Amino acid sequence: MRFPVFAAIVPALVPRTQLPEALALNGVAMNASRIAGPLIAGALIASAGSVCVFVLNAMLSLLCGALLMRWRRAHQPSPLGRERLFSAIRVGVQFVSQSAPVRATLLRTVVFYFNSIAMLALLPLLAHGRDGPAASMFTVLLACMGVGAIAGALLLPRMRQLVSRNGLVVAGSLAQAGAAAVVALNGTRYLAAPAMLVAGVAWITAANSLAVSVQLALPDWVRARGMSIFQMAMMGACALGAARVGPGRIAAQRTGERAGASVVGAVMALATLRLAGGGGNDADPTPSNQFKVPVAATMDTAGHVQITIEYRIDAARAAEFRALMRESRRSRLQQGALSWELLRSASDPACYIERIVDESWIEHLRHFDRVTTADVALRDRKFAFHVGAGAPVVTRCFVEDL
Helix, strand or coil, rough: HHHHHHHHHHHHCCCCCCCCCHHHHHHHHHHHHHHHHHHHHHHHHHHCCCHHHHHHHHHHHHHHHHHHHHHHCCCCCCCCCCEEEEHHHHHHHHHHHCEEEHHHHHHHHHHHHHHHHHHHCCCHHHHHHHCCCCCHHHHHHHHHHHHHHHHHHHHHHHHHCCCHHHHHHEEEEEEEECCCHHHHCCCCCHHHHHHHHHHHHHHHHHHHHHHHHHHHCCCCHHHHHHHHHHHHHHHHHHHHHHCCCCHHHHHHHHHHHHHHHHHHHHHHHHHHHHCCCCCCCCCCCCCCCCCCCCCCCCCCCCCCCEEEEEEEHHHHHHHHHHCCCCHHHHHHHCCCCEEEEEECCCCCCEEEEEEEEECHHHHHHHHHHHCHHHHHHHHHHHHHCCCCCCCEEEEECCCCCC
């Protein structure tokens, strides 16, 4: 419940240009906790018992809540009021399903976490099979991964100058798979610990690149909803990936299976590079406020709203126009339209009608707060196909409930 709120808060604290560094710093904090946490917990368990660990955890959670309450965000209420819950959920899911950059990032997120979580899921059992006490070995391996992640976060700005985000995701996935293979196949701490350092660098590199990609692709109005879907993809992949490695010690003892899983992870990471189609799109999702907001001529605005835009298209360019309208469909559905259709007149083949249905007049007006510079450019490209006198005719109608 907390993760989508945290994810939505971060872009409100830092400028868009500093978002990658802010998320990397968040990764440093998380992995510093990964180092200090087991050490403090181990000391408390040895000196005062397990109960104290849970009491300290509860106190730190309360402290975190108190720190958040001190932050005073300048709330700007919308004149259109709040969205209805189920309508907001529908629009959030619809935006993600129609956004190619977000879908590509979700695909790569599932593949990365599904494969990389196996090593963490089996880490206690892997530590048990090494030389030395199992508990201390587990702490050492976990701390090494945390140190690697912190080092990786500090190196990320330099790496981003040399490699694209897509390249960082693939490189991190391959390095993670290689480190997992070393830990699985080697029985001594002298190779397992350095491999966990590499795994930490790889983890933060790929995880940060994925988080930055989805954050940059989400506009503010749907950010928390989009990040909650990102969280479901991440946590769901972790759950399935951890379950996949098999029931406990039996799976941990199958060295060949663990090494084979690393190979599968590497192959899947390379496959997503092609399937995701790049996945990198840094188009600015900031609202442009360039469209004039319509005013209804009646006070009775109940019911669905149908919008029609009538074009006259040269027959020689009809196929090109229809291809562009597929992009228009995605844009309209991203903004929350209930449905979209392109109609062609039976009596006048040059007449095309773009038909959009919105849930209500209020929801229709919300779209004007969501229009980006890319949407304005798309409108201009569509209107450029129109060969009739004047601009395309836009008509808005209320659907009567009979």
